[in-house]
Amino acid sequence: MATIFDVARRANVSVATVSRVINHPGKVTERTRRKVSTAMEACGYVYNALAMGLSTKRSRTIGIVIPNITNPIFSESTRGIQDYASEKGYHVILVNTDYLYEKEKKLVSLLREKQVEGLVLTTNKPEGEIVHGLIKDGFPFVLTYSHSKHPMAAFVGVNNIQGGMRATEFLIGLKHRRVGMIALDFSLSDRSYQRWLGYRRSLKKNGLPYDPDLVVQTEYTFEKGKKAVESLMTLPYPPTAVFCTNDILALGAMKGFKEIGKKIPEEVSIAGFDDIAFSKFVAPPLTSIHQPAYTMGWKATEILFELLSKFPFQASRHRILLETELVVRQSCAPLLKKKVKR
Amino acid sequence: MATIFDVARRANVSVATVSRVINHPGKVTERTRRKVSTAMEACGYVYNALAMGLSTKRSRTIGIVIPNITNPIFSESTRGIQDYASEKGYHVILVNTDYLYEKEKKLVSLLREKQVEGLVLTTNKPEGEIVHGLIKDGFPFVLTYSHSKHPMAAFVGVNNIQGGMRATEFLIGLKHRRVGMIALDFSLSDRSYQRWLGYRRSLKKNGLPYDPDLVVQTEYTFEKGKKAVESLMTLPYPPTAVFCTNDILALGAMKGFKEIGKKIPEEVSIAGFDDIAFSKFVAPPLTSIHQPAYTMGWKATEILFELLSKFPFQASRHRILLETELVVRQSCAPLLKKKVKR
DNA sequence: CTCCCGAATGAAAACGCTTACATCTTATAC
DNA sequence: GTATAAGATGTAAGCGTTTTCATTCGGGAG
Structure with missing residues (x-):
C-alpha cells in the first residue's frame, strides 16, 4: 500500500506538502497540487484515516449504542444519527446491547478503545455505572430514549x-x-x-x-x-x-x-x-x-457535536424533551357494557 | 490520557511488557501481570485500538454498505453481520447509500480510508466500477442481495x-x-x-x-x-x-x-x-x-473472514445461493370471473 | 557451585499521518 | 537592483501501539 511517503517521493516534494494538499489545498501552489494529485493517482494512494486519527487524536467516528437495530424505532433514530454525522464527515460504529447491561458495559468500553469521539447512548440503566463512568472521565455522550437524573448527562428523548x-x-x-x-x-x-x-x-x-x-x-x-x-x-x-x-x-x-x-x-x-x-x-x-425517533437521533448528534467542540462542556443545558403524541387508530374501542365472559 | 508508557513507568517495566500482558498474558510472569494490571487501574488506562490498528495494519473493523438501515430487510441482515463480527471481536461501520450510486462510491472509498479490513456490500450496480475497483485492488468484500457475474466477487443472497x-x-x-x-x-x-x-x-x-x-x-x-x-x-x-x-x-x-x-x-x-x-x-x-436476511448477513460475514485469513483468496468458491420462499398469505386471491369495471 | 538453556524482559524501530518551526521562494516596494 | 515580507515548502518530532532482536534472569543438571 502506498503511503504519503511514496507519493511525496514520486512528486518530488516533502510529506508535509502532500499532507497539505490533502488537508489544506489552499496552502499550496496550484502547480504542486497538481503534481501531487498525479502522483497519488499513479500509485493508487489511499489515505489512512487511522494514522490521521492517531496523530490528531480525532478519529472522526462516533459510537451508537442501542438495544437492537432490528427494532424500527432504533433503526429510525440510528438513521437520524448517521445522517447528521455523515454531514459532518463522521462515521458511526453501531453496536447492539440486546437490553443486556453487561453487554452494554463491555461494548461501551470497546467503543472507547476504538477511540470514538463520542457516544449516542441508549442505556438500559440511566443511573448506572456506565453513565457515571462516562461522566467521571469527561467522555462526551448524549443519551437517547432513556433519561438520566445526573445533571451532566445530556439527553434528547421523550418523557x-x-x-x-x-x-x-x-x-x-x-x-x-x-x-x-x-x-x-x-x-x-x-x-x-x-x-x-x-x-x-x-x-x-x-x-x-x-x-x-x-x-x-x-x-x-x-x-x-x-x-x-x-x-x-x-x-x-x-x-x-x-x-x-x-x-x-x-x-x-x-x-x-x-x-x-x-x-x-x-x-x-x-x-x-x-x-x-x-x-x-x-x-x-x-x-x-x-x-419522533429520527429527530431524536438527529438532535442527539447535533448536541454531541456541540459537546465535542465546546470543551469542557455544560451538558446541563443540553436536555431536550420532545413531545410524545397519542396516535389513535382502530385497535382500541370503548368497553362494551355487557362484559364478555369466557 | 494515559498511554502504555505511563503504565510501563508506573509498573516499572517496559512498554513491551505492558503490551504483552495485554496481548499475550501467557508470555508474562504472573507477578508482573499483576503489577501491570494494578498500574493500569491506577492511571485509568484505556487501550488505544487506533494505534494498534496502525501498528498491526488490522483495524478489526469491517464496513457494511446498505441502501437504508430503516428497511427491515437490511436491518435484519445487518444484525446478522454484526453478530458474527462481534463474535470475532470486530466492530462494524455502517453506511447508507439510499440507492445512490455516487454516494455508494464515495462511501466505499471513505470506508477504505478508515482502513476497514473488508466490506459486506449491497451494491446497486453489481457490474459497476465499485465492484471492479475492489477486485482490482484485491480488497476483500462480499456481496449481499445483489450478485455480480465477476468470478472474483463473493456473494451470498438469493436468485x-x-x-x-x-x-x-x-x-x-x-x-x-x-x-x-x-x-x-x-x-x-x-x-x-x-x-x-x-x-x-x-x-x-x-x-x-x-x-x-x-x-x-x-x-x-x-x-x-x-x-x-x-x-x-x-x-x-x-x-x-x-x-x-x-x-x-x-x-x-x-x-x-x-x-x-x-x-x-x-x-x-x-x-x-x-x-x-x-x-x-x-x-x-x-x-x-x-x-433469509439474517442468515444472509451472517454467512456473508463468515465468508468475509475466510477471505481475510486466506490471502490471496479464491472468491469463486464463495457464492452461496439461499432459497427464496413464496409465503402465501391473504393479500392475493383468484381473479373473479366477472371483471370489476371502474 | 558452575554452567547452560529456556523463559522473561527490555530497547528501539516501525506503522502513516500531522504540525510547529525553520528555511527557501517569490513578488513587491523602493 | 536590493530589501523585505508573505507565502510555499521542508525537517523532524510526535501520536500509542506491536514486534524483532538482544539481553537478562532463574533454575536444573552436572
Whole structure:
C-alpha cells in the first residue's frame, strides 16, 4: 500500500506538502497540487484515516449504542444519527446491547478503545455505572430514549412517564377498568419501568386499583408479546384493554389475542408505544404513543457535536424533551357494557 | 490520557511488557501481570485500538454498505453481520447509500480510508466500477442481495430472477392476466431489475404479453408505492394483480388501493418481496417472497473472514445461493370471473 | 557451585499521518 | 537592483501501539 511517503517521493516534494494538499489545498501552489494529485493517482494512494486519527487524536467516528437495530424505532433514530454525522464527515460504529447491561458495559468500553469521539447512548440503566463512568472521565455522550437524573448527562428523548400516562389515560377514558400491561422486564429497560410508572400514576389518578397480576414483564420479541397474552387471560378477571410498552410487543399481543379468538378492538383494546412506521398498516391499525425517533437521533448528534467542540462542556443545558403524541387508530374501542365472559 | 508508557513507568517495566500482558498474558510472569494490571487501574488506562490498528495494519473493523438501515430487510441482515463480527471481536461501520450510486462510491472509498479490513456490500450496480475497483485492488468484500457475474466477487443472497418468477407465476396461477409491477427504478437497484427479469420471463412462459405500461418504476418509500397505484389505475385496462419488488412498496401500494376503495384481495391482489417481519401483521397479511436476511448477513460475514485469513483468496468458491420462499398469505386471491369495471 | 538453556524482559524501530518551526521562494516596494 | 515580507515548502518530532532482536534472569543438571 502506498503511503504519503511514496507519493511525496514520486512528486518530488516533502510529506508535509502532500499532507497539505490533502488537508489544506489552499496552502499550496496550484502547480504542486497538481503534481501531487498525479502522483497519488499513479500509485493508487489511499489515505489512512487511522494514522490521521492517531496523530490528531480525532478519529472522526462516533459510537451508537442501542438495544437492537432490528427494532424500527432504533433503526429510525440510528438513521437520524448517521445522517447528521455523515454531514459532518463522521462515521458511526453501531453496536447492539440486546437490553443486556453487561453487554452494554463491555461494548461501551470497546467503543472507547476504538477511540470514538463520542457516544449516542441508549442505556438500559440511566443511573448506572456506565453513565457515571462516562461522566467521571469527561467522555462526551448524549443519551437517547432513556433519561438520566445526573445533571451532566445530556439527553434528547421523550418523557416516558408522561407517555405511559397518555396511553393508560386513553384506555381508561374508553371506560376500561381492567387495563393490563405488557412490558419489557424492568430490569432490562428503564424506559419500560418509566412507562409503567406512568401507567400506575394514571390508575391512581382515576381511582383505579393497581393489580400487579395485570402487568406482565417479558422480553423483547413478538413471541414473548404473544405469550404474555396467555398469562393475562388465565386471570380470573382478565383485562379488557392492554397497554404494551413497545409496538413489537403490541403486535405480538394482538396476534396472541386473535389466536384465542378475541376480537380487537371489540373484545380487547390494545395500545402500543413507539408508533413505528408499520403500526399503521397492521390489522387493526395500532393505537400507539408516537416518538419522533429520527429527530431524536438527529438532535442527539447535533448536541454531541456541540459537546465535542465546546470543551469542557455544560451538558446541563443540553436536555431536550420532545413531545410524545397519542396516535389513535382502530385497535382500541370503548368497553362494551355487557362484559364478555369466557 | 494515559498511554502504555505511563503504565510501563508506573509498573516499572517496559512498554513491551505492558503490551504483552495485554496481548499475550501467557508470555508474562504472573507477578508482573499483576503489577501491570494494578498500574493500569491506577492511571485509568484505556487501550488505544487506533494505534494498534496502525501498528498491526488490522483495524478489526469491517464496513457494511446498505441502501437504508430503516428497511427491515437490511436491518435484519445487518444484525446478522454484526453478530458474527462481534463474535470475532470486530466492530462494524455502517453506511447508507439510499440507492445512490455516487454516494455508494464515495462511501466505499471513505470506508477504505478508515482502513476497514473488508466490506459486506449491497451494491446497486453489481457490474459497476465499485465492484471492479475492489477486485482490482484485491480488497476483500462480499456481496449481499445483489450478485455480480465477476468470478472474483463473493456473494451470498438469493436468485432474484427466480424470486421474481415465483411471485409472478403465483399471481398468474391465480388466473390473473393483467399483472402489474411496482418496482424500484432499475437504475437505482439491480435487484429490482432482476426481479423484473423474472416477471417478464414468467409472463412469456405463460404466453402473456408484456405491457410496459403495467410496470411503474419509482423510489423507495411508502408514499411512492402509494403514488404508483394512481398511475396504474389510470390505465385503460388496469392490472388485477400487482407484484411489488419490496414489501415497503407493497405496503404503500396496499394503502393506495384501499384509499381508492379497491378491496384487497377481492378486487386486486398484491404480492411483495422480502417478507419482512411486519408483513405478516398487516391487513391483509402480505403474500411475499421470503429472503433469509439474517442468515444472509451472517454467512456473508463468515465468508468475509475466510477471505481475510486466506490471502490471496479464491472468491469463486464463495457464492452461496439461499432459497427464496413464496409465503402465501391473504393479500392475493383468484381473479373473479366477472371483471370489476371502474 | 558452575554452567547452560529456556523463559522473561527490555530497547528501539516501525506503522502513516500531522504540525510547529525553520528555511527557501517569490513578488513587491523602493 | 536590493530589501523585505508573505507565502510555499521542508525537517523532524510526535501520536500509542506491536514486534524483532538482544539481553537478562532463574533454575536444573552436572
